[in-house]
Amino acid sequence: MSAFLRSLGVRHPLIQAPMSGSNTPALVSAVSAAGALGSLGAGYLEPQSLLDQAAQIRAATNQPFALNLFVLPDDxxxxxxxxxxxxxxxxxxxxxxxxxxxxxxxxxxAPRFSDQLAALREARPAVASFAFDLLDHTQVRELQARGIRVVGTATSVAEARAWAARGADAVSVQGAEAGGHRGTFLHAPEEAMVGLFALVPLAVAAVDVPVIAAGGIMDGRGMVAAEVLGADASQLGTAFLACPESxxxxxxxxxxxxxxxxxxxxxxxxxxxxxxxxxxxxxxxxxxxxxxxxxxxxxxxxxxxxxxxxxxxxxxxxxxxxxxxxxxLVRPMPAAELVRVLMEEYAAARCTAA
Ligand SMILES: Cc1cc2nc3c(=O)[nH]c(=O)nc-3n(C[C@H](O)[C@H](O)[C@H](O)COP(=O)(O)O)c2cc1C
Structure with missing residues (x-):
């Protein structure tokens, strides 16, 4: 069970990873309505589109969701x-x-990051997650002051520590297995290709905030494995790519x-x-x-x-x-059904692990 997600009212210890370019408001709202946390990767969206898509998610569900940005310079x-x-x-x-x-x-x-961040603050999702670099202290505090939890992406223990030191509410550790862009910002990418089995327990020992596990998790067994290693929740991207809503x-x-x-x-x-x-x-x-x-x-x-x-x-x-x-291992099925199947597998694998 995820302490972090539970504190937001999310039932399952499961996050659908942000997937810029592939996610849709329909995917995010279906996942959130099914009791997990849907995330909209908004890295490629201009501010107005970010606001429009957040409104579409809200129109489809009253459950919490996440918005995600790539931290980049403006120019x-x-x-x-x-x-x-x-x-x-x-x-x-x-x-x-x-x-x-x-x-x-x-x-x-690319869209100007500072404008995207302003739009995200206005959209006020339950969670804002970030990749490619750190926010500064003020940016983290301004989001939290609006009731938005901040999650930073880390591909090494050093990056997890850096996000925790900036005041992030949780760290999403991205194992080398993960699909999509590497979030790496403190190292050359090839020097931060740490497998999730190594990265989760190392990060859990290094930081005081909840650690979310991402990379190569495709079913409930993987979610339990991440939990046994100390992860607070699992974040799955590729598993949701073949959904009709993707x-x-x-x-x-x-x-x-x-x-x-x-x-x-x-x-x-x-x-x-x-x-x-x-x-x-x-x-x-x-x-x-x-x-x-x-x-x-x-x-x-x-x-x-x-x-x-x-x-x-x-x-x-x-x-x-x-x-x-x-x-x-991807399974093409509607997102709500995938959440249900994942949670059934998770419950079964948890019994076996206990
Ligand atoms: C198609 C695709 C797009 C992605 N886009 C983003 C993104 O916009 N922001 C982000 O933080 N992570 C992004 N990721 C990475 C995910 O957050 C996560 O680390 C990854 O999906 C986990 O590995 P998995 O795909 O094996 O489940 C993306 C992943 C995929 C597969």
């Missing part, structure tokens, strides 16, 4: 020559793959079912930041240009129209198919 310095060079590579790849889409230079590389492209959902573990790797070539997903045709084709990639969020913005076009064309092999190492 980015860009190497224009590097941008031009990678655009030529990407456009040539699209041409050779027969997709009539080309990179575009966006008006802004916005992941159909080709991506299909590919998840056949994901071979050796093809799930760390990928930089879609976004310029380490992320776990399927090593598909796009990833292989961009491999020779690994040293030429602009950093996040620049590359992420440049590939956005390509990924949209690939999804529309049913080309999973050209799209960022983020997923955790245990992706092949």
């Amino acid at each position: 980015f310095v860009v190497d224009e020559a590097q941008v031009d060079a990678i655009r030529r590579r990407l456009d040539a790849l699209m041409e050779s793959e027969g997709l009539a889409v080309r990179t575009e230079r966006p008006a802004r590389w 916005a992941a492209a159909e080709a991506w959902k299909r590919d998840l079912l056949q994901a071979q573990d050796h093809r799930v790797g760390t990928i930089y070539s879609f976004s310029g930041r380490a992320a776990r997903g399927l090593r598909n045709r796009f990833v292989e084709a961009m491999q020779p240009f690994a040293g030429e990639l602009p950093p996040y969020p620049v590359l992420n913005a440049l590939t956005a129209p390509l990924r949209r076009a690939a999804a529309a064309a049913g080309r999973g092999d050209l799209l960022s198919e983020w997923c955790g190492q245990a992706a092949a």
Whole structure:
């Protein structure tokens, strides 16, 4: 049982992970209404969309939910020559793959974080979670003053300590198994690839706040394993990707079912930041240009129209198919049903463990 989630009125020790680009208000509200904590990854949303989507969740359920942001600077310095060079590579790849889409230079590389944070404060979710960096003390206190609990993402014990020192109410530890972008901010990503079995007990010993376990958990057994290691709750992302309420492209959902573990790797070539997903045709084709990639969020913005076009064309092999190492255990079913199945498995596995 999760002390952290219970204090919010959430019945189950289960969090549906924020999944920017793949989550929808329908997914989040279905999970929250089913007694777990739904999270909306709002990292790619402009402030007004964040507010609109939070309102949609509220219209569908009166249960608590979380909003999640990527902590980024408001402005980015860009190497224009590097941008031009990678655009030529990407456009040539699209041409050779027969997709009539080309990179575009966006008006802004990413939404301004300070504006997103202001919108999040206004939206007033029960929980605000953050990845990619720390908030400062004032930002943490301002959220808490509005009754919003703050959760920080950590991929190492040092990062868990750093969030606890900033006053976070809980820390979500992201094991190396986890799908999507690495939250790492104090280390090079490859130096913070700690497996969840190591990371949970280490973090639990290091900080006084509840530790949430994320990475490779696909069923109730995994939730119990995380709990036995000291986790207060489990956060599952990939497990919810194949739900009908998820916005992941159909080709991506299909590919998840056949994901071979050796093809799930760390990928930089879609976004310029380490992320776990399927090593598909796009990833292989961009491999020779690994040293030429602009950093996040620049590359992420440049590939956005390509990924949209690939999804529309049913080309999973050209799209960022983020997923955790245990992706092949995914079960396509409505989110509320998945919560129910997970909790039944959790109860059964708990009896066995006791
Ligand atoms: C498609 C996808 C998108 C993700 N987007 C976010 C995000 O926006 N913010 C965030 O903090 N974590 C994000 N994550 C990471 C999750 O919070 C979590 O660490 C991860 O899903 C756990 O591993 P699992 O996918 O094996 O369950 C994402 C994960 C996936 C699979």
